Amino acid sequence: MLNAPRVPLSHPVELSNLDPMPGLFTKLALKLQTLLGDTKPKRDTLGDRGENAAARFLRGKGFTIITRNYRVDSGEVDIIARDGKTLVFVEVKTRQSDEPTPESQVNSEKMHQITKAAKVYISRYGYPRPPARFDVVAVIWPEGNAPVIRHTEHAFEATF
Helix, strand or coil, X not given: CCCCCCCCCCCCCCHHXXXXXXXXHHHHHHHHHHHHCCCCXXXXXXXXXXXXXXXXXXXXXXXXXXXXXXXXXXXXXXXXXXECCEEEEEEEXXXXXXXXXXXXXXXXXXXXXXXXXHHHHHCCCCCCCCCEEEEEEEEECCCCCCCEEEEEEEEXXXXX
């Protein structure tokens, strides 16, 4: 039990007198913010707009978007979708120009991270597991112009 001073409600209470360990709340709040990351709303970045455009594009091709920005300790997948009976793990690369091509920016390390995240995701399914593939959607979005979207199916093979 805290040994807080009894003060009539008509008098203001100095909160620092009630804190048994001064500064603890502030330290805990800062630690929590560090662990959870920035809680401010996300900005509308080029990458965010590109992922939104890619999701609309895939829906227009008949894909069902299952989830977006799937993250696990080992990696991240921008979009997980279904194309018929096939699970599709999609990496979206958005750039203002086509030099170098966005598709070429998906290097072997990124492929491995996507594959690891996909493995965790697909492990939820029983056997037989659904077929899966890895696609890349390139969004070239020059400032002031409409985006150009390229979809490469079977862009790479699983690295496991």
